[in-house]
Amino acid sequence: EVQLVESGGGLVQPGRSMKLSCAASGFTFSNYGMAWVRQAPTKGLEWVATISYDGSSTYYRDSVKGRFTISRDNAKSTLYLQMNSLRSEDTATYYCTKDYGSYFDYWGQGVMVTVSS
Amino acid sequence: DILINQSPASLTVSAGEKVTMSCKSSQSLLYSENNQDYLAWYQQKPGQFPKLLIYGASNRHTGVPDRFTGSGSGTDFTLTISSVQAEDLADYYCEQTYSYPLTFGSGTKLEIK
Numbered sequence: 299e300v301q302l303v304e305s306g307g308g309l310v311q312p313g314r315s316m317k318l319s320c321a322a323s324g325f326t327f328s329n330y331g332m333a334w335v336r337q338a339p340t341k342g343l344e345w346v347a348t349i350s351y352d353g354s355s356t357y358y359r360d361s362v363k364g365r366f367t368i369s370r371d372n373a374k375s376t377l378y379l380q381m382n383s384l385r386s387e388d389t390a391t392y393y394c395t396k397d398y399g400s401y402f403d404y405w406g407q408g409v410m411v412t413v414s415s
Numbered sequence: 416d417i418l419i420n421q422s423p424a425s426l427t428v429s430a431g432e433k434v435t436m437s438c439k440s441s442q443s444l445l446y447s448e449n450n451q452d453y454l455a456w457y458q459q460k461p462g463q464f465p466k467l468l469i470y471g472a473s474n475r476h477t478g479v480p481d482r483f484t485g486s487g488s489g490t491d492f493t494l495t496i497s498s499v500q501a502e503d504l505a506d507y508y509c510e511q512t513y514s515y516p517l518t519f520g521s522g523t524k525l526e527i528k
Contacts, residue, residue: 335465343457343465343508345517359516393464400512401455401470408464 300324302394302406309412310384320377320394320406327375328352331397334368334379336390337408344390347379348397361387384413417441417511421520429528434496436523438509443489444472446513453513456485456494459522460505468507469494501527 306318318334333348347368348357356368367380377394391410395402418441428434444453452472459465467476469485472492482497496503504527509520 342506342522343459343510343519345510345519348515348517357515398467398470400453400517401467401510402457402465403467403470403476405464405466 300396300404302396302404304392304394304406304409307392307409307411309414311415312385312413314384315380315382316384316411317381318379318392318394318409318411320379322375322377322394322396325396327370328372331400332368332370332377333395333397333402334377335393335395335402335405336388337393338387338390341390346392348400349377381411384411386413389413416516417444417514417518419509419511419518419520421509421523423523424521425524425526427526427528428499430501431498434499434525436494436507436525438487438492438494438520440490440492440511440513442513444492444511444513445489452488452492453511454485454487454492455510455512456483457508457510458503458505459508460502465508496525499525499527503527 301323303321310316334346349368365383369378391408393408394406396404420439422437454472456469457465473485484495486493506522508522
């Protein structure tokens with residue numbers, strides 16, 4: 299059974315940093331791209347970033363480019379999202395997703411990130 | 416960026432009725448080299464994470480009931496629920512995976528009378 303478990307969220311002040319983690323199990327992590335998708339409170343879904351199966355390629359939405367870094371540790375089957383210079387508009391539930399040809403075929407439960415002073 | 420327009424924003428139906436919702440993209444999602452449309456549909460029930468329903472415009476993901484059907488090509492796509500069940504109460508989103516940045520529609524909220 300595929301499982302994706304996010305951690306690392308919480309309350310953070312504007313301008314500060316936070317790192318999210320996603321522990322994956324139930325599939326061969328090193329064979330698949332992974333992604334982060336977020337959802338602001340009462341809003342729709344928004345793709346954030348994608349990383350290829352081996353970490354050699356990464357893609358970001360413009361609003362997080364230069365501030366967020368997606369990375370992975372295939373030995374630990376773990377995905378990360380380093381978020382710097384956080385803004386109030388980054389407040390959202392962040393979902394870790396398994397990438398299936400850019401479709402997201404499995405999702406974690408999500409972790410809430412609140413950016414507020 | 417490819418823009419996705421979903422409609423209607425919401426709809427209310429009775430159990431057993433047929434439902435259709437639309438997704439229109441600002442440019443074609445058909446990749447000519449493999450004749451595949453890069454469009455997916457997701458279902459998000461209240462308080463839950465989203466789940467993949469349909470990929471490649473018309474392929475059901477594992478375990479998705481056959482009352483859910485995706486159709487369309489190019490720029491116009493439809494999700495049909497042949498006979499709505501109470502458990503289908505949810506928000507439905509389409510997503511284009513043709514090019515980065517990946518983009519979602521704003522969603523259709525399905526309510527059951």
